[in-house]
Amino acid sequence: KAGVTQTPRYLIKTRGQQVTLSCSPISGHRSVSWYQQTPGQGLQFLFEYFSETQRNKGNFPGRFSGRQFSNSRSEMNVSTLELGDSALYLCASSLGGGITEAFFGQGTRLTVV
């Protein structure tokens, strides 16, 4: 059974650009959550999608957005990149519906220069 797949694994972008990250959850999982991990702030929740609807959102600016497709795959977009957006972005999938064991992907390392 395939795990959570995130692509790409590494990205280098310039300030002001935008970026799209992708996450394919475990087959059968309907919930996808996104987290940002930095040395200073640790792991912070960005948002969660369930059945193509955003159910929860963390305290991040509107430059951070996401969506989920009918096959549960999810994308996260960051516009107008800032140096402070450099981080490891992690995606987690779970069955949803109250069975909330989360399984994480390997992450996308984003570097903004």
Add this chain to the structure above:
Amino acid sequence: KQEVTQIPAALSVPEGENLVLNCSFTDSAIYNLQWFRQDPGKGLTSLLLIQSSQREQTSGRLNASLDKSSGRSTLYIAASQPGDSATYLCAVCLNFGNEKLTFGTGTRLTIIP
């Protein structure tokens, strides 16, 4: 606001010792608690999930306990091995159907051969 703390931030122990990692949370109204390990630059690996109605869970050499009333969880690792070296994170989920996890700050564990 739920806050999750893990003390100590770093721990070094000789191989073969048993050890305990601590996790505390400020709001006892949690739905479940999950323990993860993270290797440098990698994603999170789920270790154990404890539902709020449970007191402990075991998997191999790992045992996690939960005391909701005191806002504490412990992860016990028996007969530690060098391969156990990693950062260990606990995370709490607040509500049924709410997949958002609030993470602790982590304990970086080093097992000395």
